[in-house]
Amino acid sequence: xxxxxxxxxxxxxxxxxxxxxxxxxxxxxxxxxxxxxxxxxxxxxxxxxxxxxxxxxxxxxxxxxxxxxxxxxxxxxxxxxxxxxxxxxxxxxxxxxxxxxxxxxxxxxxxxxxxxxxxxxxxxxxxxxxxxxxxxxxxxxxxxxxxxxxxxxxxxxxxxxxxxxxxxxxxxxxxxxxxxxxxxxxxxxxxxxxxxxxxxxxxxxxxxxxxxxxxxxxxxxxxxxxxxxxxxxxxxxxxxxxxxxxxxxxxxxxxxxxxxxxxxxxxxxxxxxxxxxxxxxxxxxxxxxxxxxxxxxxxxxxxxxxxx
Amino acid sequence: xxxxxxxxxxxxxxxxxxxxxxxxxxxxxxxxxxxxxxxxxxxxxxxxxxxxxxxxxxxxxxxxxxxxxxxxxxxxxxxxxxxxxxxxxxxxxxxxxxxxxxxxxxxxxxxxxxxxxxxxxxxxxxxxxxxxxxxxxxxxxxxxxxxxxxxxxxxxxxxxxxxxxxxxxxxxxxxxxxxxxxxxxxxxxxxxxxxxxxxxxxxxxxxxxxxxxxxxxxxxxxxxxxxxxxxxxxxxxxxxxxxxxxxxxxxxxxxxxxxxxxxxxxxxxxxxxxxxxxxxxxxxxxxxxxxxxxxxxxxxxxxxxxxxxxxxxxxxxxxxxxxxxxxxxx
Numbered sequence: 001x002x003x004x005x006x007x008x009x010x011x012x013x014x015x016x017x018x019x020x021x022x023x024x025x026x027x028x029x030x031x032x033x034x035x036x037x038x039x040x041x042x043x044x045x046x047x048x049x050x051x052x053x054x055x056x057x058x059x060x061x062x063x064x065x066x067x068x069x070x071x072x073x074x075x076x077x078x079x080x081x082x083x084x085x086x087x088x089x090x091x092x093x094x095x096x097x098x099x100x101x102x103x104x105x106x107x108x109x110x111x112x113x114x115x116x117x118x119x120x121x122x123x124x125x126x127x128x129x130x131x132x133x134x135x136x137x138x139x140x141x142x143x144x145x146x147x148x149x150x151x152x153x154x155x156x157x158x159x160x161x162x163x164x165x166x167x168x169x170x171x172x173x174x175x176x177x178x179x180x181x182x183x184x185x186x187x188x189x190x191x192x193x194x195x196x197x198x199x200x201x202x203x204x205x206x207x208x209x210x211x212x213x214x215x216x217x218x219x220x221x222x223x224x225x226x227x228x229x230x231x232x233x234x235x236x237x238x239x240x241x242x243x244x245x246x247x248x249x250x251x252x253x254x255x256x257x258x259x260x261x262x263x264x265x266x267x268x269x270x271x272x273x274x275x276x277x278x279x280x281x282x283x284x285x286x287x288x289x290x291x292x293x294x295x296x297x298x299x300x301x302x303x304x305x306x307x308x
Numbered sequence: 309x310x311x312x313x314x315x316x317x318x319x320x321x322x323x324x325x326x327x328x329x330x331x332x333x334x335x336x337x338x339x340x341x342x343x344x345x346x347x348x349x350x351x352x353x354x355x356x357x358x359x360x361x362x363x364x365x366x367x368x369x370x371x372x373x374x375x376x377x378x379x380x381x382x383x384x385x386x387x388x389x390x391x392x393x394x395x396x397x398x399x400x401x402x403x404x405x406x407x408x409x410x411x412x413x414x415x416x417x418x419x420x421x422x423x424x425x426x427x428x429x430x431x432x433x434x435x436x437x438x439x440x441x442x443x444x445x446x447x448x449x450x451x452x453x454x455x456x457x458x459x460x461x462x463x464x465x466x467x468x469x470x471x472x473x474x475x476x477x478x479x480x481x482x483x484x485x486x487x488x489x490x491x492x493x494x495x496x497x498x499x500x501x502x503x504x505x506x507x508x509x510x511x512x513x514x515x516x517x518x519x520x521x522x523x524x525x526x527x528x529x530x531x532x533x534x535x536x537x538x539x540x541x542x543x544x545x546x547x548x549x550x551x552x553x554x555x556x557x558x559x560x561x562x563x564x565x566x567x568x569x570x571x572x573x574x575x576x577x578x579x580x581x582x583x584x585x586x587x588x589x590x591x592x593x594x595x596x597x598x599x600x601x602x603x604x605x606x607x608x609x610x611x612x613x614x615x616x617x618x619x620x621x622x623x624x625x626x627x628x629x630x631x632x633x634x635x636x637x638x
Contacts, residue, residue, distance in 0.1 A: 134381035166381075166382055250383075266503070266506065270510075
């Protein structure tokens with residue numbers, strides 16, 4: 001956008017009267033309603049979380065979040081996120097790259113599949129893993145069979161007491177499932193809008209596939225990618241439904257942060273529950289901050305590119 | 309000096325090599341959180357004194373039926389301490405993790421403590437609830453968990469049903485009508501007992517909570533006697549929440565011995581006292597006498613005398629299309 005165009009768009013008093021012709025009280029009412037709604041449903045609960053968390057004093061707050069059970073929940077949540085986010089990142093980039101830059105049969109089916117976790121209830125996602133990997137599911141029946149196929153593998157798994165459901169692998173799997181679409185969904189529209197011309201130019205100039213990807217595609221999508229990663233991470237840490245089905249809720253072993261909050265709340269330890277909840281709320285705030293920063297950065301980048 | 313240190317070090321290593329660290333997983337139902345927090349610490353101390361081994365007991369709590377389902381699906385409990393025998397029967401029948409006659413392996417039907425169903429009402433008892441007849445009055449809002457998922461809810465349902473049978477000369481039709489009236493008054497069915505207590509006490513919904521006796525006392529302790537009081541009905545059910553070793557899991561974890569002892573110690577004086585302190589009715593007479601103040605006398609009927617067996621009660625009342633489904637739909 002050129003500076004001349006910007007001046008042209010500066011609001012002129014006469015123009016402004018025309019664009020919002022409603023009487024002032026209507027405008028104030030609408031603005032008031034919007035603000036009231038935001039305060040009531042967003043700020044108030046957020047403030048409530050922190051006041052409740054500190055209801056029994058700062059000492060109790062730190063005691064709760066440094067409790068071994070809380071620590072184990074924090075560690076498990078971080079572990080689940082640390083595994084699922086990079087995996088979804090790789091998958092998301094691959095999927096978006098394939099969908100945006102190439103034409104192939106079944107593209108729409110792939111798109112639908114990527115969206116599946118958005119449309120399936122997280123509880124169902126948990127249940128399918130129990131059905132597949134549970135003791136009464138395919139895997140359980142196979143491991144307990146008298147004559148299992150691939151006996152060496154079944155024996156090895158049995159000997160090492162390898163568990164998926166009600167253990168860390170199940171929690172990671174459920175987390176991956178529910179966060180599956182975040183990165184891909186963020187990148188596909190971006191990459192489609194960018195088109196293929198830059199990649200085609202790179203290929204014409206003799207770059208290999210990898211070179212094109214690392215030197216042309218990745219720099220173009222890095223902010224969108226980061227944005228997707230942040231959303232994916234927030235969801236990974238906050239996921240309740242799917243994880244609650246596959247966790248078994250063993251305190252200190254398979255409780256994630258959201259499940260630990262539920263357990264504390266069920267034990268009448270409201271201040272404790274809100275103390276741990278405040279950690280998740282803080283995460284949300286950090287996520288929001290990062291998101292705004294990235295959007296800002298991205299906008300600034302676009303601006304400089306266009307004026308260049 | 310050097311050799312002395314060596315000996316010290318060697319003996320220290322030997323001790324640590326002998327003292328094992330054992331982990332047990334106890335899958336329990338909803339209101340036993342506080343009971344087992346206290347009992348686990350006591351047992352760990354006892355076991356350490358007896359064998360020198362450190363034992364850590366991990367807990368998971370939830371609606372009894374839900375917990376049994378998790379064990380069936382592979383949650384590797386060494387012991388289950390659930391709300392009712394039927395749920396442990398299910399683990400035995402569906403997953404074959406323990407023998408069908410598990411309930412004969414420990415004294416008192418494998419039930420080291422009992423409980424019953426009482427009413428928790430708001431201070432001053434504004435609706436004047438004295439007995440089951442007052443609970444079914446049209447203007448009373450009742451909070452109870454869902455009998456499909458919660459053990460306590462099934463006991464509460466059966467307690468009301470037993471009362472109606474007793475009152476109507478064992479006429480089934482009248483009892484059904486009574487129970488229908490009761491569940492008409494229930495606006496929220498939580499999945500577990502603890503969820504219902506929170507709904508009633510913290511969220512302020514309903515006039516009366518049908519609760520485990522222990523859960524009602526705990527609510528008084530947590531929320532204070534200024535807000536709530538316990539009403540004991542004239543008749544209720546003798547609720548027997550049993551415990552069992554999950555043989556196959558314990559064998560796989562090499563914990564059969566310690567897990568068995570963990571359950572047996574519930575019958576010891578220390579175990580019984582911890583139960584009584586947490587408002588579970590102890591089996592040992594002397595301890596029951598000592599904590600007589602914790603429990604109100606009332607007529608307690610057994611499940612067997614009213615409904616035959618859990619399998620029977622489950623089939624008639626709680627299975628799909630059973631009495632509960634019929635009365636709750638209408």
